[in-house]
Amino acid sequence: MRRKHNMTDHQALAALLFPDVTTTPRDWLERYPPRPLPEGAQVTRFAPSPTGFVHIGSIMASLVSRRVAHQTGGVFILRIEDTDKKREQDGSVEMIVRSLLNFDLAPDEGIISIDPEVEAGSYAPYTQSERGEMYWAFAKYLVEKGLAYPAFDTEAELDQTRKLQEAQRVKPGYYGRWARWRDASLDDVQARLAAGEQPVIRVRAPFPAEGRAKFVDAIKGPLDLPENDQDAVLLKSSNRLPTYHFAHVVDDTLMRVNLVIRGDEWLPSAPLHVQLFDFIDQPLPTYAHVAPIAKMDGSSKRKISKRKDPEANVAYYYEQGYPVQAVTEYLLNLANSDFYDWRKANPTAPNSEFEVKLDRMGVASPLFDPVKLNDISKDIIATYTAEQVFDYAINWAGQYNPRLVAILNLDRAYSLKVFNVERTGEAPRKDIVNWSDIERACGLFFDDLFNEAIAANGYPFPNVEAAAIEKILGRGMSFDPAQPKEEWLAAMRAYAEELGFARDVKTFKKDPTAFKGHFGDMMMVLRVGLSGKTNTPDLYEMQQTLGVDRVQQRLKRAAEYVRERAL
């Protein structure tokens, strides 16, 4: 195969390859003109492939993308990258859109709603399998310019080449002299075409490549990478749809995306992208490569994977019942660690008022920290009203714990009272981590859950003699809800002394043998009798909430339990 390319050859080749393509890049660029946006407006996108899985990292990248777009008066696009039909899963697009909507990340363009499905925006279509003509126009243009060519290698041939390269210890790939079809004659191409074979279209990368791909990453700073020399596949043979690389370049050009926020696993292919933008004579968007969220696996760190790590899947956060706001603020915290300072200074402001800054994002992979997430979640739930807690809990339980729905709905007013316990004061309780934690934190108030706990664990009474326990439980029966808290406490303290308990811990510690225990021990008996637990909300409030009937019922039952055990 002699090298004998000239302009005419390239054009003949392009005509041969794309006989039906009549449009040019110029046509498409005119059809999708630059956006009439203010100076500095950032157009960003989330471009998932519909594989039936939404990764928490995708939510983080979308969160950042959307915030940055909106902060600058720009646009956030959802584009579906469905060029690999083999990997596609039914219902994925719906799942993606719902996840975005769930996290308050509604896109401005693309599929913005499901049921009914609505595609918004004037740079449509936003689904790659529907954009074939655009890719073909650009591919044809590249072939005409001699910057791309068809290749008919079979999988086996490619394998063979790779093995040879391994044996010779040279760089693997399709490039330079290994690129068999790089300089094939028009006749050879024609013959294969005539035989019905479908080629891939590959970029003709410079070889040897001696240049550098330089650009400033919005997160990582100035980058200086070796120029691409791989003749990467632009269009696949099976369906003539583009690979990620070509789709990225064509779509982000035509959708007028100017800020590409993506996972940093794309960094190694950035030089290819830089080259492709150059080949189609279009400006390079700004890149922002986000480090993946990682976790420890034994003693080594790795990015969280959808196969091994439940927390990689957004479904995990739904199932656990983390409020959207909690996950959002956790991610915001990972993105910009000064978020926390902002939150402290603005305790009630919506987090959308926090300005996300790309250059404040860390360059290394942060470790996923469930403890921190829980902490944030507790704080956030503590700011909710009882009504909000009730609504969120019901909403969550409807999907993940149907029995809890029944329990909470049995007496809505009562449930609201329960969620209001120690919620309205200066320091609201922070004991609910997420909605799946409600049973643990509030179960004692609901008879069914309470009964189950008693059946399973009995009463964890403190080390106090049975006779005293019975007396204390008996005294608790006379609880008068009309009595003010301080009065009640004073009366209980007096009763404690009457029974032979120390009035406080200090008194007790001075001479432990002189008492049956201290005031706290006595109160603990009451607490356990009422709740079956040693840690509960404030006893007085608990009684107020449970109500006289329930208080008496429970204390009676606890007394029976003690009596039976004493025999």
Next chain:
RNA sequence: GGCCCUAUCGUCUAGCGGUCUAGGACGUGGCCCUUUCAAGGCCAAAACACGGGUUCGAGUCCCGUUAGGGUCACCA
């Protein structure tokens, strides 16, 4: 292995040549408050990977070593 990215308390990080005997938060420990728990308040332990340079001066700049991570598909 090639290429690339990264390296400050256990974790997330602040730090952009002197103000660093390195700051904050989560977590941990202690104390206080207290009817238990949660919360809250106070206090504490806890880090610049290593080695060379540059400089009057380095956590901060450069080089190397080491260690992590990413990537090398007709997948995105």
